[in-house]
Amino acid sequence: MGLVLNEDEALLQDTAEGFFADKAPVKELRALRDNRDELGFSQALWKEMAEMGFTGVLIEEEYGGVDMGFMAAGIVSEQMGRNLSASPFLSTAILAATAIREGGSDEQKLSWLPKIASGEAIISLALDEGAKHNPDNITAKAERSGNGFKLNGSKAMVIDGHVADAFIVAAKTGSKEEGTETTSLFLVDPKSNGISTERTIMLDSRNSARVDFDEVEISGDALIGNIGDGEHILKKVLNAGRAAVSAELLGAGSQAFESTIAYIKERKQFGKIIGEFQALQHRASHLYSEIENARSAVMAALTALDKNDDNSENICAMAKAKLGSVAKLASQEGVQMHGGVGMTDEYDIGLFMKRIRVLQELFGDASYHMNKVALSNKY
Amino acid sequence: MTNLKTFSLEVRAWLEENCPDEMRQPITSDKDICWGGRDWKFQSKSQKIWMELMAKKGWTVPTWPIEYGGAGLSRAEEMIIKKEMKRIGARSPLDSFGIWMLGPALLKFGTEEQKKEHLPPVARGEIRWCQGYSEPSAGSDLASLATKCEDMGNHFIVNGQKVWTSYADKADWIFCLVRTDNSGKKHHGISFVLFDMKTPGVEPKPIKLISGRSPFCETFFKDVRVEKKNLVGVQDKGWDVAKYLLTHEREMIGGQHEVAGSLTRPLHELAATVLGLDNGKLSDIMLRAKIAETEIDEWAFSMTLTRKLAEAKAGSSLGADSSMLKYYGTELNKRKYELMMDATGHDGLEWESERSSDGKLARTWLRTKGNSIEGGTSEVQLNIISKHILQLPGA
Numbered sequence: 187m188g189l190v191l192n193e194d195e196a197l198l199q200d201t202a203e204g205f206f207a208d209k210a211p212v213k214e215l216r217a218l219r220d221n222r223d224e225l226g227f228s229q230a231l232w233k234e235m236a237e238m239g240f241t242g243v244l245i246e247e248e249y250g251g252v253d254m255g256f257m258a259a260g261i262v263s264e265q266m267g268r269n270l271s272a273s274p275f276l277s278t279a280i281l282a283a284t285a286i287r288e289g290g291s292d293e294q295k296l297s298w299l300p301k302i303a304s305g306e307a308i309i310s311l312a313l314d315e316g317a318k319h320n321p322d323n324i325t326a327k328a329e330r331s332g333n334g335f336k337l338n339g340s341k342a343m344v345i346d347g348h349v350a351d352a353f354i355v356a357a358k359t360g361s362k363e364e365g366t367e368t369t370s371l372f373l374v375d376p377k378s379n380g381i382s383t384e385r386t387i388m389l390d391s392r393n394s395a396r397v398d399f400d401e402v403e404i405s406g407d408a409l410i411g412n413i414g415d416g417e418h419i420l421k422k423v424l425n426a427g428r429a430a431v432s433a434e435l436l437g438a439g440s441q442a443f444e445s446t447i448a449y450i451k452e453r454k455q456f457g458k459i460i461g462e463f464q465a466l467q468h469r470a471s472h473l474y475s476e477i478e479n480a481r482s483a484v485m486a487a488l489t490a491l492d493k494n495d496d497n498s499e500n501i502c503a504m505a506k507a508k509l510g511s512v513a514k515l516a517s518q519e520g521v522q523m524h525g526g527v528g529m530t531d532e533y534d535i536g537l538f539m540k541r542i543r544v545l546q547e548l549f550g551d552a553s554y555h556m557n558k559v560a561l562s563n564k565y
Numbered sequence: 566m567t568n569l570k571t572f573s574l575e576v577r578a579w580l581e582e583n584c585p586d587e588m589r590q591p592i593t594s595d596k597d598i599c600w601g602g603r604d605w606k607f608q609s610k611s612q613k614i615w616m617e618l619m620a621k622k623g624w625t626v627p628t629w630p631i632e633y634g635g636a637g638l639s640r641a642e643e644m645i646i647k648k649e650m651k652r653i654g655a656r657s658p659l660d661s662f663g664i665w666m667l668g669p670a671l672l673k674f675g676t677e678e679q680k681k682e683h684l685p686p687v688a689r690g691e692i693r694w695c696q697g698y699s700e701p702s703a704g705s706d707l708a709s710l711a712t713k714c715e716d717m718g719n720h721f722i723v724n725g726q727k728v729w730t731s732y733a734d735k736a737d738w739i740f741c742l743v744r745t746d747n748s749g750k751k752h753h754g755i756s757f758v759l760f761d762m763k764t765p766g767v768e769p770k771p772i773k774l775i776s777g778r779s780p781f782c783e784t785f786f787k788d789v790r791v792e793k794k795n796l797v798g799v800q801d802k803g804w805d806v807a808k809y810l811l812t813h814e815r816e817m818i819g820g821q822h823e824v825a826g827s828l829t830r831p832l833h834e835l836a837a838t839v840l841g842l843d844n845g846k847l848s849d850i851m852l853r854a855k856i857a858e859t860e861i862d863e864w865a866f867s868m869t870l871t872r873k874l875a876e877a878k879a880g881s882s883l884g885a886d887s888s889m890l891k892y893y894g895t896e897l898n899k900r901k902y903e904l905m906m907d908a909t910g911h912d913g914l915e916w917e918s919e920r921s922s923d924g925k926l927a928r929t930w931l932r933t934k935g936n937s938i939e940g941g942t943s944e945v946q947l948n949i950i951s952k953h954i955l956q957l958p959g960a
Contacts, residue, residue, distance in 0.1 A: 189868065189871055189872035189875050190872065190875045190876055447955055447957070450957070451956075451957065451958065458959075459958045459959070461957040461958050461959075462957070462958050462959035462960075464948075464951075466957075467947065467948070467951035467955075467957050467960055468944065468947040468948075468951070470951065470955055470957065471889075471892075471946075471947040471948075471950035471951050471954075471955060472892075472947065474889065474950055474954060474955060475889045475892060475893045475950070478869055478886075478889060479862070479865040479866055479868070479869050479893070480865065481869075481872075482865055482866075482868035482869040482871075482872045483864075483865040483868060485868070485872065486865075486868045504861045504864050504865070505865075507857075507858075507861050508861055508862070508865045511858075552858075553854070555861075556854060556857035556858055556861065557854075557857070559857050559860070559861060560833070560846070560847070560853055560854075560856070560857040561845065561846070563831075563833055563860075564837070564842075564845070565833040565834075565836065565837050565842065565846065565847045565853065565856070
């Protein structure tokens with residue numbers, strides 16, 4: 187069926203639930219933020235995630251991974267969402283691992299996948315350029331130069347780009363005039379000449395970077411797959427990213443919802459527990475229904491990826507649209523029902539609202555995916 | 566799993582051989598739905614053959630035990646039959662409140678004698694049932710019902726009035742909630758009884774709805790004699806039966822739109838046909854966004870139906886989640902029909918014309934407004950979720 191966890195998955199869920207609640211609860215994120223941590227995440231946590239096998243969840247065993255599939259990856263993402271746990275899991279274990287697994291040469295796999303699985307390497311996807319996610323409008327350019335390429339362009343929202351050991355850069359290759367322009371992916375060393383990286387701390391206290399590439403020389407073997415393979419590899423990478431982000435939204439949204447329910451069961455006004463008021467009860471019950479549907483959407487998307495379903499792209503788009511809307515509702519209702527304290531930094535609900543806002547935007551917001559779903563249904 | 570695979574192949578072969586072509590055509594009018602009953606007039610020979618063949622297999626009620634007219638199948642096997650029927654577009658051979666509601670209640674609360682007497686005729690489409698629940702003063706607050714049922718020693722006498730009894734004018738028997746005791750709390754003293762609609766003193770009167778149709782009745786009872794053997798469950802404890810049955814009703818109403826959705830064209834197709842495309846996009850771009858949002862919500866909800874059924878199969882019960890399915894499914898259906906009216910514009914407004922099949926869309930649109938009222942309003946479902954799932958105080 188796939189919409190119900192099997193035994194292994196249920197076990198993993200228990201493990202991940204305990205692990206993140208114990209090692210990376212919300213107060214850890216607060217500490218990273220308040221100490222202006224250089225990395226923005228805990229290296230020790232990342233190592234422990236590697237020991238648990240989480241970092242290698244999508245990596246084949248021959249490269250040191252545990253290869254448990256997308257449902258398992260989603261389970262880990264969901265628990266990170268519940269605890270707002272900061273780590274390079276999304277950038278490295280989901281996006282980069284998928285890109286290299288799907289398109290990398292044997293040599294690239296051998297040099298990077300074991301390092302991802304062991305927690306030694308952080309790799310960031312440099313895809314988007316403008317204010318909104320738009321993978322169909324890449325302007326960065328990689329021109330042939332000797333045996334390699336010369337790369338020019340500017341990337342934004344490069345997750346964990348400030349600490350990356352490598353970038354996976356999406357750039358145009360070929361010539362528009364000659365009708366040979368395609369998208370290709372390159373593994374680029376951040377220390378190469380001509381690269382400037384600006385760390386951008388986002389509103390959720392997590393890190394991205396703006397990265398400029400100015401006449402950067404890259405070698406021919408930096409290409410992932412062949413010229414023009416970028417499009418189909420990116421599809422796989424984005425499907426995985428959208429499903430994982432949806433799972434994280436599910437975790438963050440569920441936690442925001444549950445802590446709000448706990449709060450309205452305690453808070454008293456007018457001599458009553460505010461959870462007694464029907465105005466709140468009905469909104470809470472509506473939100474419960476939406477979160478149930480959100481969970482179904484996430485599980486359907488992860489299952490589609492595990493089955494390599496032909497309709498995966500559309501299913502992941504539907505899931506991302508649904509989760510974007512539902513988690514947003516959960517965070518908005520959460521702050522409102524918390525009342526004044528919901529506006530304070532002391533309470534966690536605001537931190538959930540911030541993380542959800544970032545996740546909503548990543549790899550396409552609800553509007554982006556509604557449009558995508560409409561187009562794929564020919565309307 | 567191999568057993569299920571084999572079963573699925575058998576079902577496919579049997580359906581291919583036995584489902585008449587005419588019964589594979591999409592449903593276009595109410596007459597295409599087979600309700601059965603003493604006075605049922607089959608719309609065609611195929612409708613009769615199809616119902617009888619399926620009943621003989623026990624597939625009108627696949628999960629009921631064989632001795633009561635079912636096929637004794639598991640839920641997974643039932644899903645396979647449904648899936649295979651959907652594959653060839655087969656119509657349901659028989660729809661009835663006996664199947665959806667009375668059956669599950671009798672299987673759980675009925676005596677052996679009651680099951681033997683009442684279930685097989687339901688499975689064979691011989692007796693059509695209606696539900697006597699709501700009363701003029703007991704709608705959302707169902708437990709305040711007042712239809713009086715006096716214990717006369719060897720039988721009961723029922724006096725009072727029901728309302729919103731679906732197809733009471735066409736039904737053969739009624740399952741009915743009555744008050745046998747009003748000395749205590751309102752949930753106590755309710756009993757669940759069965760009687761023939763031909764019993765002297767029973768009088769159904771159709772109610773005309775805003776759709777112009779009359780699927781519901783007011784039903785009056787004057788000194789109606791009910792045999793003691795037709796009391797289901799314990800006297801005064803009928804609320805337990807009623808609640809159990811309501812969960813089935815909610816699941817049915819909540820899941821209905823999916824069934825209906827599979828028979829009608831997707832919303833976006835309808836809109837594209839009427840409004841046309843502009844550069845590959847629906848020409849009304851504001852409506853386009855609403856349609857996409859609604860279709861995504863429909864997809865997620867259909868995944869929830871599948872998931873909840875799979876979880877129930879794995880051993881957990883649906884419980885109060887049936888309220889969530891009822892609430893969400895009906896609200897979604899209303900949204901969908903609003904968009905269908907938006908998309909069809911002037912055409913959708915036609916009430917009496919051949920082109921509109923006498924206002925089929927308009928009348929269905931109006932009918933959907935009742936989805937979130939019948940079987941417990943959306944507000945009542947939200948109360949149930951608040952109390953039983955979220956455990957909010959005072960709910």
